[in-house]
Amino acid sequence: MLFNSFEFLLFFPIMVIGFYILNYKYRWLWLLLGSYYFYMAHEPELIILLIISTLVDYYCGIRMYEAKRKSAKKGYLILSIVTNVGLLIVFKYLFFFSTNIQWFFDFFGVELIKEQDVNSYNFNNILLPIGISFYTFQTMSYSIEIYRGLIKPERHIGKFALYVSFFPQLVAGPVERASRLLPQLKSDIKIEVNNLKQGIIMMAWGFFLKLVVADRLGIYVDEAFRTPDSPHNLSLILGSFFFCFQIYYDFSAYTSIAIGAAKTMGYELIQNFNQPIFATSFTEFWKRWHISFTQWLKDFIYKPLVKNGRISRLFAVFIVFFINGLWHGANWTFVVWSLLNAFLLVLEISTKSVRYSIFNILRLPKRVRELLGWCTGLSLITMTLVFFRSPNLSHATLYLKNMFTFKNSLHINILDNYFELFLSFILILIVQTIYYYKGNSHVYELFTERPKLVKYSMCLVYILTIVLFAINRQNSFIYFQF
Amino acid sequence: MPLIDKILLSIFSFKTMLKRFVIKLCTITILFILSYLFFVDKLAKGFVDTNYNKFTQEAGSLVLGLSRANEGISPYVIEEELKDYDFFGKPLVNFALNEAHFGKVYYDAIKEKIIGKPGLFILSVSPGNFTAPLGLDDEKILKYDESLTLGKIDDFTSSPNYNYIINTYGAPLYNSLHDLDQWQHRISHQNGWNEVRLKNGRNIITDKDIEYWKSLTFKFYNLKIKTEQLSTYRYNYFVKTIKYLKTKGEVILTRMPSDKDFLNFENTYWGNFDFEIDSIANRYHIPYFNYSKQFNSYKTYDGSHLESKSAKRFTKQLSKDIKVYLKGSHSK
Numbered sequence: 001m002l003f004n005s006f007e008f009l010l011f012f013p014i015m016v017i018g019f020y021i022l023n024y025k026y027r028w029l030w031l032l033l034g035s036y037y038f039y040m041a042h043e044p045e046l047i048i049l050l051i052i053s054t055l056v057d058y059y060c061g062i063r064m065y066e067a068k069r070k071s072a073k074k075g076y077l078i079l080s081i082v083t084n085v086g087l088l089i090v091f092k093y094l095f096f097f098s099t100n101i102q103w104f105f106d107f108f109g110v111e112l113i114k115e116q117d118v119n120s121y122n123f124n125n126i127l128l129p130i131g132i133s134f135y136t137f138q139t140m141s142y143s144i145e146i147y148r149g150l151i152k153p154e155r156h157i158g159k160f161a162l163y164v165s166f167f168p169q170l171v172a173g174p175v176e177r178a179s180r181l182l183p184q185l186k187s188d189i190k191i192e193v194n195n196l197k198q199g200i201i202m203m204a205w206g207f208f209l210k211l212v213v214a215d216r217l218g219i220y221v222d223e224a225f226r227t228p229d230s231p232h233n234l235s236l237i238l239g240s241f242f243f244c245f246q247i248y249y250d251f252s253a254y255t256s257i258a259i260g261a262a263k264t265m266g267y268e269l270i271q272n273f274n275q276p277i278f279a280t281s282f283t284e285f286w287k288r289w290h291i292s293f294t295q296w297l298k299d300f301i302y303k304p305l306v307k308n309g310r311i312s313r314l315f316a317v318f319i320v321f322f323i324n325g326l327w328h329g330a331n332w333t334f335v336v337w338s339l340l341n342a343f344l345l346v347l348e349i350s351t352k353s354v355r356y357s358i359f360n361i362l363r364l365p366k367r368v369r370e371l372l373g374w375c376t377g378l379s380l381i382t383m384t385l386v387f388f389r390s391p392n393l394s395h396a397t398l399y400l401k402n403m404f405t406f407k408n409s410l411h412i413n414i415l416d417n418y419f420e421l422f423l424s425f426i427l428i429l430i431v432q433t434i435y436y437y438k439g440n441s442h443v444y445e446l447f448t449e450r451p452k453l454v455k456y457s458m459c460l461v462y463i464l465t466i467v468l469f470a471i472n473r474q475n476s477f478i479y480f481q482f
Numbered sequence: 483m484p485l486i487d488k489i490l491l492s493i494f495s496f497k498t499m500l501k502r503f504v505i506k507l508c509t510i511t512i513l514f515i516l517s518y519l520f521f522v523d524k525l526a527k528g529f530v531d532t533n534y535n536k537f538t539q540e541a542g543s544l545v546l547g548l549s550r551a552n553e554g555i556s557p558y559v560i561e562e563e564l565k566d567y568d569f570f571g572k573p574l575v576n577f578a579l580n581e582a583h584f585g586k587v588y589y590d591a592i593k594e595k596i597i598g599k600p601g602l603f604i605l606s607v608s609p610g611n612f613t614a615p616l617g618l619d620d621e622k623i624l625k626y627d628e629s630l631t632l633g634k635i636d637d638f639t640s641s642p643n644y645n646y647i648i649n650t651y652g653a654p655l656y657n658s659l660h661d662l663d664q665w666q667h668r669i670s671h672q673n674g675w676n677e678v679r680l681k682n683g684r685n686i687i688t689d690k691d692i693e694y695w696k697s698l699t700f701k702f703y704n705l706k707i708k709t710e711q712l713s714t715y716r717y718n719y720f721v722k723t724i725k726y727l728k729t730k731g732e733v734i735l736t737r738m739p740s741d742k743d744f745l746n747f748e749n750t751y752w753g754n755f756d757f758e759i760d761s762i763a764n765r766y767h768i769p770y771f772n773y774s775k776q777f778n779s780y781k782t783y784d785g786s787h788l789e790s791k792s793a794k795r796f797t798k799q800l801s802k803d804i805k806v807y808l809k810g811s812h813s814k
Binding site for chain 2: 191193196197200216459460463464466467468469470471472473
């Protein structure tokens, strides 16, 4: 079910009202049934994968905790990881891997599959289950934390199933740790007006970001990326610049709605963003972007890799970013995007002392250094995102090539609508100003800390903005595909 | 205690602050819905989009097909040329649109649209009518069609058509505040015809524009050939549509003219297209008027779609040929 659908507008109030009416002992069941319904509204049969992941990790968690021998514990951990990664490989990467292996053998002239058998090995028709990358990673973190002795296993299978499938964050995160979310799901939450207010305002903010800003930028981006060989290089530059903001606002919108929806029921989800656009370096950007996932990669992949000097930090960074790219999608474009980011990150860290010496010689004040860092960082991030948005590598390279080939054209109005173009810039400015002053987590303060009359006026402006300026296409969120 | 009492009690035992909050929330929701409906209504009274007029009236006769027929066949000309025939007690509507490939969705829409008989039904055909995205089976093609304009709506005849606006209108509703959202060269007529004029006031489509648009159309065709395939599902529904329309009146098949390059492109894609359509026409005793080779007689503005004057001339020629056919078939 999409957050920006009519069904959700009916589903959500029913969930919240039911939640508060029920005795807290039965709320887990209500939320679990609701969450499964939410998931099944899209592809009902794929719920089975969510249930498999839940059951395996529930079983492994308990057995791992009870096992005396370290080898037995390790065995259950491996079972959990193999199951979850196996689900991902079969349902997300099989087609990708098979076509690449095929290509590899074709390249060396080896016939791997006989021509008449090709159709039997066509994995293109396997449906990608929505949110599979999110919930498998979430359940894996649960098993790993038990293995490391950081948490105890959850004995109540229903509450554990709810932790895996909690509807606000089920399909696009944030990737929650069991140590944070499980205790909340078990607590008796009393109804509080402040939670309801903050939750609904965060959701309203999310809807504004998605319907009015991200989807609007998406129209320009779609048009720019449709013609990578366009003679208007400025429109290509603007297309990639808008995509940087589109993906940020789209994902940030989803996160805000998820956080808001959970908050109305008294639950706190982790914030995925901390003003990433204002980051003054690559290192800082990756600390502020998709926080719940980057933290996951750091804790469960990077740290074990560099522990006791197993492998060099440099190599570990590339492995982590390779996984990050592949996690985003079964396409080399995502891998290249992520590895480029790794390269730039390593370059930034390794040239830090040289850059600082130059800055000192030039006596550049801190603000100017930050501004330089911000401009360079944002430009490079925007450029690497061309790979993220393109359907294949040749499209991306053609786009980048034409982006930097000036053909005597200053044309940027590719939608033939100056008003929409102007509006896009204004909206980016408004959102960034709000984020600058309130951060990603406290947007609700914009509405709560005001005199009554101002609040009513803001409400009216909000209603009119959504009604008049929303793009009514029910576009799914970009991160749904991952 | 019965559940309903429990729910009511829980609701009414909220603290005052909570009650106030719920009331405010309800007020905001109502205000939101009302303002949304107000602007939808305002939009419906002005220009909505180029397809809207196709969905605002019942029809006795229809022009069917894709974008070529949408822009290239004028119901005014047909009504004028064939006024002596008993077809137009109910309006003739151009019900051809970009996404109207043959299939269950289009078939059902046509059934909803037609009222009374006898009618005249002109089906414009080209290989494009029979393609579907690569790798889709019949069920998935149906799903795909259902995700497009015709599949999203279930009211094809009301005016104003709120069902159409709410389900398919993707642009922002601020467009309801003005009437200027049209491409200056296109005029969307009440009968569904979208006329494209090369010259409209001071705005002129130059030969350079036409060449550029031709290159874009060619690019689009090249992309389409890589991502789409001919579908038996579409072919079967084409036959089914003909059978249904035959119970409602006269059915005419036509292949419209386009530029030579595009005709060659289509014929490379489906070599014996004309032969197959001819066979169907013979099997169902309906005429097939093929104008595809008359590319020198008509002008397109992008290689594929006829501009206004050519559209009128073409429709006139088509009407004359229909008249001859009708005379012949009636005399039999």
